[in-house]
C-alpha cells in the first residue's frame with residue numbers, strides 16, 4: 117500500500133484545479149506528484165503499479181482530461197497507462213512520450229531512510245525511483261496536466277505512455293510498442309539528461325538516440341566424465357579454459373555511427389589530452405587503428421568503439437572426485453546498434469574455435485538500430501535545454517543499456533532519451549542506495565518538457 121492515505125494523495129491535485137491561466141507548469145505540483153509517486157512501492161510483485169496509474173489518471177482528470185482520453189490496461193499485477201491530447205490534424209502521426217512506473221527493489225535495512233517514504237532534505241528528494249524514473253514521469257504528468265488546463269490544442273496528437281515493468285520483463289513495453297508503433301517519434305524521460313559539475317554548473321546535455329543491444333550467451337562443453345583417478349584429455353574444464361583464453365584475447369572490430377562520431381567530437385573538445393586527441397582522430401576516421409586501440413584500452417570508452425563480449429559467470433563439474441561432465445561460461449555482450457544478435461553468436465562460435473562447444477543465446481534478446489539524429493528533434497531539445505542553460509552543448513549519446521525505447525526503435529519509431537533531470541555524477545544513485553534528485557531543477561525540467569512537447573507537436 118502507498119504510505120500516504122489515499123485521501124491525501126489527491127488533495128494537492130484538487131488544489132490546483134481552481135487555478136486559472138498559469139504561465140508555466142507549477143513546480144510545486146511537479147514536486148508533489150514526484151513525492152506522491154515515490155510512496156507507491158512499485159517493485160515487481162507488489163501490485164502497486166495499477167494504483168500509481170490510477171493516481172496519475174486522477175491528476176490528469178483533475179486538469180481536464182476526459183475519462184476516454186486515459187486508458188489504464190492491467191497486465192497481471194502491473195499495468196500501462198496512456199493519456200492522449202488529440203491533435204487537430206489527423207494526417208500527422210502522434211508524438212509519444214514515455215516513462216516507466218515500476219522501480220528496482222530496495223531493502224529498507226540497507227537504506228538510511230525508508231526507500232518508499234519520500235523525504236525532502238537538504239535540497240534533495242530521496243526515495244527509490246526518485247531518479248529512475250519517477251522524476252521524469254512526474255514532470256511529464258505535470259506538464260501534460262498544465263497543457264490540458266491551459267487549453268493546449270496541438271496539430272499533432274500527443275500521447276503519454278507509462279510502462280509498468282521496464283526494470284524486469286518489459287512485457288508492458290512490448291505491448292505499448294505494438295499498440296502505438298504508428299507514431300512520428302518517441303521522447304523517453306528515461307535516458308539522456310544533463311550533467312552538472314561538482315560546482316553545480318552545467319557541463320553538457322546528453323541526447324540519447326541509440327542503445328547497445330544487451331545479449332547473454334552460454335558456452336557449454338560436455339563430456340561423459342568418469343573417475344578422477346583416471347584423467348582424460350577431453351576434460352571439459354580444461355577445454356573451457358582454452359576457449360575462454362581465446363575469447364579474452366579477441367576484440368570485435370571497431371565500429372562507428374553518426375551518434376558515436378558526434379559524441380566523440382564533443383568529447384574531444386571537452387576532455388582534451390590524449391583521450392580527446394584519440395577521440396578526434398577516431399571521429400574523423402574510424403579506421404584509425406591506433407586511436408581505436410587507445411580508446412579500447414580505457415574501460416569508460418571501449419563500449420563506444422566496438423561490440424564487447426565478456427565472460428561473467430562460470431560453472432563446471434559435479435564432485436570433487438569425478439571427472440567433470442559439463443563446464444559452462446556465461447558471456448554478456450553489448451552489441452553495437454544495427455549488428456544482428458545471431459551475427460555476434462556466429463562470431464563467438466568462430467572465435468572460441470572448439471567444435472565440441474555449444475553456444476546458446478539466452479533469454480530471447482531484442483536488438484534495435486540507432487535512431488537518426490533528426491534536425492527537428494535536435495532543434496527542439498536544444499531550444500528547450502538552452503532556455504534553461506544558455507549555450508549549453510547538446511551531445512548525442514549512445515548508451516550501454518536498454519530502456520523502453522528499445523522496443524519502439526525495433527518497430528521503427530525514432531526514439532530519443534531527453535530526460536529533464538540535471539545531476540552531478542556524485543548524486544547518481546539510480547538502482548542503488550539512497551537514490552535522490554535535486555529539487556532545484558524541477559521548474560527547469562517542467563519548462564524543458566513543455567517546450568519540447570509544444571515544439572514537436574505544433
Ligand SMILES: [Zn+2]
Nearest residue numbers: 248249282306
Ligand atoms: Zn529506468
